[in-house]
Amino acid sequence: MGITKNHIFDEYQNETANITKVLGHPARIAIIQHISQHEYCNCNDLVEATGLAQPTVSQHLSEIKKIHLLTQKHQGKNIFYAIDLDVLNQYRRKINDFFVKIQVNCQK
Amino acid sequence: MGITKNHIFDEYQNETANITKVLGHPARIAIIQHISQHEYCNCNDLVEATGLAQPTVSQHLSEIKKIHLLTQKHQGKNIFYAIDLDVLNQYRRKINDFFVKIQVNCQK
DNA sequence: TATCTTTATTGTAATATCACGTTATCACAA
């Protein structure tokens, strides 16, 4: 049905999948990379960098925003995006811990 | 179009997204967890553990197999699945490095 | 005010994904 049965999985499983799902598209990986490499990065920069149309980039940005990985600063007509480092680090640990737990379980 | 323009992204971006995409569904997180916790785990165990139908579990297993995260041992009519720890660890480092690189870029 | 820039929203077409019933396959057992 294209519809995920979230209710049959626990919070940890859903949260983990929500984060990795957002990272599960090369355009979003590229967007996150580009923002991290350019201090004042707006939507047009990302359109140029990725080669995708502006609405497509905007859509991907909104997915990334949903998990609070981005901050935005309005400056005139521009919106400059940046990575929320606290959130990034939290997710880094969360995903790494997932892998480590799997590994530890296997070795019992 | 529901179709990802993989060709406009580089190998690193596509590879990273391919891994996280597979982890981007709670059923697959649950399946990986369950396999790691049970030494002799077959498809029926996963059907019971997740509450999903057998074909659905089989489909998710095949997604996880595509990135070589699983090994399988045929034993009579059973197939016992296990995590490939080398691949797991490789992916753990790859994803963690992605996060770290983003973090480092931001701090320049 | 009128216009330009930048970004978000809306609408839509094409494709992918999720879930499962049904069927096929394959190993073993009676």
Next chain:
DNA sequence: TTGTGATAACGTGATATTACAATAAAGATA
């Protein structure tokens, strides 16, 4: 060889995702 149990493959319906054109909204600037 017939049946049973386990898994994969096939087919299909429902929903989600990806991508973009067109449009709207909101802030500059002439």
